Amino acid sequence: MSAFTLAARDSRTMLRRNLLHARRYPSLTLNLLLTPIVLLLLFVYVFGDVMSAGIGGGGADRSAYLAYLVPGLLLMTIGSTTVGTAVSVSNDMTEGIVARFRTMAIHRGSVLIGHVVGSVLQSIASVVIVGAVAVALGFRAADATALEWLAALGLLVLVATALTWTAVGMGLASPNAEAASNNATPLFLLPLLSSAFVPLDAMPGWFQPIAEYQPFTPAIETLRxxxxxxxxxxxxxxxxxxxxxxxxxxxxxxxxxFNRDPR
Incomplete structure (x- = not known):
């Protein structure tokens, strides 16, 4: 059996382990998922009329602002899910299970790969749930072609992969799960400082460069x-x-x- 085959087998085993953990202990995932949904409901039903008028949609119709809001909320959902990844990685490192894995004849990187692939799958599943709520509220993207939908999915997977690897690093650098959660919080909060909720030209001049030159704004505008x-x-x-x-x-x-961690 080749080294690649062994690595793929071990990574698949670690992926199954992480998905089983997510299924048996869903409270963290559900708590992180509820925040984007609450924000979606809040901004649509509380601020929707005013915001829709502000972006030219007419004060009596929330649909314009709902359409504007959803792409940013989808990326915020991914950021929220990856916070849970940082916590899971930190738990593995501090509770001794990784020390046991190091003594076994398994591919060294499979532990992290299992976390990353599992997190990306959970992120996309969370995006589907938030997207379904948005559709129930009236969001439509009827003009998007099949190729554009495929490109949008590819972008979401790419964002999820990038944020997940960042979250894994944060989890490994944290001494405990609480610190990991705090360290990864910017992955969820940074979209608040982007064009997710209001256009860039509606922001104060001094703040516009902060919102424009950060990773979430280009991704949100591309998804829109x-x-x-x-x-x-x-x-x-x-x-x-x-x-x-x-x-x-x-x-x-x-x-x-991961390779130098003594725990």
Missing amino acids: GLLLGTGIGNDGWLAVAWCVGLAALGYRWSMVL
């Missing part, structure tokens, strides 16, 4: 362009570059920490 037909411009390339860069840095950071 794919699903709603708005202009994408350079945002597509910027989103891909951010995701590839974060994934590469997160992977390198995670592997360095």
Whole structure:
């Protein structure tokens, strides 16, 4: 059996372990998933009329702001899910299970790969749930072609992969689960400082560069362009570059920490 086959087998085993944990202990995932749904309901039903008027949708119709809001909430959902990944990785490192894995004849990186693949799958499942709630509220992307839907899914998977590797590094760098949760919180909060809720030109001038030159804004604008037909411009390339860069840095950071960790 080749080294690649052994690595794939061990990674599949670790993926199954993480999915079983998520199924048997769903409270963390559900708690993290509820926040984007609550924000969706809050902004649509409390602020929807005012916000819709502000972006040219007419004060009597929330649908314009709902359409504007959903792409940002989908990415926020991914960020929220990856917070749970950081906590799970930290738990593995502090509770001794990784020390046992190190004594077994398994591929060394399979432990982290199982976390990453499991987290990406959970992120996409969470996006589907939040998206279904948005559709129930009236969100529609009828003009999007099959190719645009496929590109949107690919972008979501790419974002989930980048944020997950970053979260894994945060979990490995944290001394306990509470610290891991706190360290990974920016992955959920950073979309609040992007174009997820209001357009960039509606922000104060001094704040616009902060919102514009960060990883979430290009990804959100690209997702809007794919699903709603708005202009994408350079945002597509910027989103891909951010995701590839974060994934590469997160992977390198995670592997360095995992290989030298004495716990």
